[in-house]
Amino acid sequence: MSSLLTAMALVIATAAIGAAFVAISVNRISIAILAAGAVSLLASVLFLLLAAPDVAMTEAAIGSGLTTFLFFFVLGRIRGGKYD
């Protein structure tokens, strides 16, 4: 069964690289924030596969949830400026 966990980790690491690629290549800032949130989410699954559930829970709550929320909140506040 451990080979299954290794395969799962490989798929998730590939997906994390893909999401990071989206984050740097897209030209809308909201999509870049979304992709950064996705990288954080996949990283927390990798922490889980490395047998660290407490770190994974913190990463999911802070990195994926709160940071994305905060970025969008601030982005909604600073709308109407000169640059997008």
Added chain:
Amino acid sequence: MQTLLDIIGGILLVSGTTFLMLGGLGLVRMPDIFNRIQAGTKATTLGTLLTLAGIGFMHPEWSVKLLLIGLFLLFTNPLSSHVLARSAERSGVDKTPKTRIDAFAEDHGDPS
């Protein structure tokens, strides 16, 4: 006895992930955003519920927590897809040419 429960759980698990796979396939094949929401989120809801049921058969001592996860999913999933569809409709996303009728645009004028 335990092996029988394990086999029932395994079959439920495979059927649930089959629905997950069909949801992913719908996400790739469907032509516009509303049809993607339809095929994507709802097939995955049933798939996740079946997977939870299968693992509940395999590990009966976890069933309360699995029930809670299923309840959360059942309440939060339609909300998020509804909010996303409403936002897409209000901002005037293009629909596929196959669309037959659009009562919302008729009643509210063209949103764009």
Added chain:
Amino acid sequence: MIESMKAGTMTSERDSAKLFASLLIFWIMLNGTLAIDTLIIGVLACLAITYFFRDSLSYLTDFKMTPQAFVAAIKYFFFFLKELVVSNVRIARIVISPDLPINPGIVKVRTKLTSPMGRLLLANSITLTPGTLTVEIEDEWYYIHWVTADATDIEAATNKIVAGFECHLEVMYG
């Protein structure tokens, strides 16, 4: 005047009791234990939440506490599960067929339900059964995106989408 005020406080107390009971059940399920210290902390936390949010968390207020309502709730749940599986299989057949036979459209339906909670549950049920997706709610009118729009006028669409859920929800919420 006094009578109505008294009735108001009575219903408010019953709502608070329902809210407290559901929160406590949720806490016990989340912990999975009946140890005395966990239970005391849970009771304290649930009392605090009930005290501070007794006006805004009112998701149980409209539910009628009658035996018919409970029977209708159980029937509604099983009807919903059956509908979920059947329509998922239908959508799956559409997705795997090579020429993708979709026929989408946004139709307008109306509901007879009056309580906000009943309307919310109806919209959630429509959204969770694949093939139909609630896009917008305005008073009693729902705008629904339908993958296979067979009927385009209001009456026929209402009969096809809403009627099955509505007859159970009407008993539960009135």
Added chain:
Amino acid sequence: MVDMLIYLAAALAGIAFLMALYRFVKGPLAYDRVIAFDVMTIITITCIIMTAMITGRGIYLDVALVYALLSFMGVIVIARYLERSS
């Protein structure tokens, strides 16, 4: 028998995950990417629960519970932002 079923289920979930990733990377509109993100989160919940089953540690289910609550909040914030900015 049961092991084989678990391997098959994991393979199907992996295919579904890669399809959602394809839509996330390619998706022409912002809404396509958001819906792909939502589907990826739901499939991730399934993966976490399967990991809990394989390793036999019940504490992993709490992480899945946190995910089930958080994905919903993120999608709602993003949808409101996109609606306002268009």
